[in-house]
Amino acid sequence: MQEKKQIAILGSTGSIGTQALDVIQQHADLYEVYCLTANNRVELLAEQARRFHPAAVVIANEAHYEMLKDMLRDEPVKVYAGSDALCQIVQAGPVDMVLTAMVGFAGLPPTISAIQAGKKICLANKETLVVAGELICHLAKEYHCPILPVDSEHSAIFQSLVGEDDNEIEKILLTASGGPFRLKSEEEMQTVTKTDALRHPTWDMGAKITIDSATMMNKGFEVIEAKWLFGVSAEQIEVLVHPQSIVHSAVQFRDGSVKAQLGVPDMRMPIQYAFSFPNRLHLNSQRLDLFTKPLEFFKPDMNRFRCLALAFEALKQGGNMSCVMNAANEVVNRAFLDDRITFPQIATVIEQTMQRATFDAAPDYDVYLASDAEARRIAEELIIKNR
Numbered sequence: 001m002q003e004k005k006q007i008a009i010l011g012s013t014g015s016i017g018t019q020a021l022d023v024i025q026q027h028a029d030l031y032e033v034y035c036l037t038a039n040n041r042v043e044l045l046a047e048q049a050r051r052f053h054p055a056a057v058v059i060a061n062e063a064h065y066e067m068l069k070d071m072l073r074d075e076p077v078k079v080y081a082g083s084d085a086l087c088q089i090v091q092a093g094p095v096d097m098v099l100t101a102m103v104g105f106a107g108l109p110p111t112i113s114a115i116q117a118g119k120k121i122c123l124a125n126k127e128t129l130v131v132a133g134e135l136i137c138h139l140a141k142e143y144h145c146p147i148l149p150v151d152s153e154h155s156a157i158f159q160s161l162v163g164e165d166d167n168e169i170e171k172i173l174l175t176a177s178g179g180p181f182r183l184k185s186e187e188e189m190q191t192v193t194k195t196d197a198l199r200h201p202t203w204d205m206g207a208k209i210t211i212d213s214a215t216m217m218n219k220g221f222e223v224i225e226a227k228w229l230f231g232v233s234a235e236q237i238e239v240l241v242h243p244q245s246i247v248h249s250a251v252q253f254r255d256g257s258v259k260a261q262l263g264v265p266d267m268r269m270p271i272q273y274a275f276s277f278p279n280r281l282h283l284n285s286q287r288l289d290l291f292t293k294p295l296e297f298f299k300p301d302m303n304r305f306r307c308l309a310l311a312f313e314a315l316k317q318g319g320n321m322s323c324v325m326n327a328a329n330e331v332v333n334r335a336f337l338d339d340r341i342t343f344p345q346i347a348t349v350i351e352q353t354m355q356r357a358t359f360d361a362a363p364d365y366d367v368y369l370a371s372d373a374e375a376r377r378i379a380e381e382l383i384i385k386n387r
């Protein structure tokens with residue numbers, strides 16, 4: 001019998017993390033959880049550990065260590081705390097694949113660490129590629145480490161490329177739901193609240209990415225993610241607003257042929273495909289019914305969704321600019337959730353941070369760390385000044 005694949009989940013208590021555990025549960029004959037990690041949600045992490053019996057758990061926020069240790073005192077599981085422990089656990093010998101389902105820049109160090117240990121990466125944490133796409137691709141090549149996309153659009157592109165081997169991509173058609181403010185006027189967008197922004201029409205996701213979807217920064221990030229994953233230029237990526245979220249994305253080849261992947265919006269499908277590639281496994285989920293609604297496609301409005309335009313700009317400038325943009329976005333995203341800024345201020349602060357931060361055309365890891373810190377500082381200052 002084939003040995004079960006051992007999976008480390010970075011961010012097991014989140015939206016992607018919990019859906020990944022559902023996939024693993026549906027295929028307990030194939031997959032086993034080696035390690036579960038979270039930042040703050042101690043109780044859920046302990047409950048998951050009791051259910052999935054991992055070899056180890058890590059709580060990134062060290063303040064929760066004692067509590068977690070106490071909750072798991074009767075379980076045969078190693079308990080660790082701190083961000084360094086995340087970097088160490090992904091390198092553990094038995095780990096076959098690492099699902100990066102943490103949020104934000106914090107996902108970068110453990111992803112690099114997993115690549116350096118030659119682990120297969122199932123990448124949900126798109127911020128890693130936004131911040132340091134060039135470095136990550138370089139390392140993945142050096143360590144012969146496959147990166148399987150979990151983001152639904154990139155999984156769709158990846159699936160459309162199966163069997164195409166050396167056939168060049170002419171164009172990527174990257175679909176976007178358009179988010180909750182797709183039909184709002186610029187004037188209406190002045191006064192939208194976080195409650196409005198957190199009401200995503202088609203996907204149920206963590207708070208950070210849901211706000212990024214409302215600003216369409218998420219789609220900007222995905223353009224950058226696609227550039228690095230599939231080796232295309234920004235000019236080869238077209239964003240299409242597709243409110244039904246059924247066509248998850250498509251690839252156009254040089255004979256004009258377009259291949260797309262379709263399905264109901266359910267992240268368990270791309271998560272499972274990243275685990276099982278090149279095989280397809282049964283998934284207990286809803287099936288697509290193409291008779292129920294028409295499929296529509298529109299051009300995105302870069303004037304109303306300035307964040308999308310900023311992401312194309314960051315890509316054009318290259319170097320550390322998308323790292324700067326990501327850091328500013330993390331700060332304003334949090335500030336919007338904390339009612340410290342208005343919706344339109346999100347793009348303004350990001351744009352001004354990109355203008356002020358120190359540009360570096362050829363960043364290395366230390367430059368990314370410094371740029372991230374500097375951009376966060378600038379964005380915070382701008383928020384305080386604008387109040």
Ligand code: NAD
Pocket residue numbers: 010011012013014015016017037038039040041060100101102103104106124125126127150151152203204205206207208209267
């Ligand atoms: P979430 O907020 O629901 O969950 C985040 C997880 O990461 C939690 O387990 C949390 O404990 C952990 N975490 C957060 N900050 C951390 C830190 N500093 N150190 C260690 N752990 C930390 O987020 P999500 O919606 O599951 O998204 C996770 C990632 O996947 C993001 O990068 C997001 O862009 C990407 N993604 C999500 C979806 C989706 O449908 N939710 C789709 C595509 C891509």
Ligand code: MG
Pocket residue numbers: 151152153222
């Ligand atoms: Mg996506």
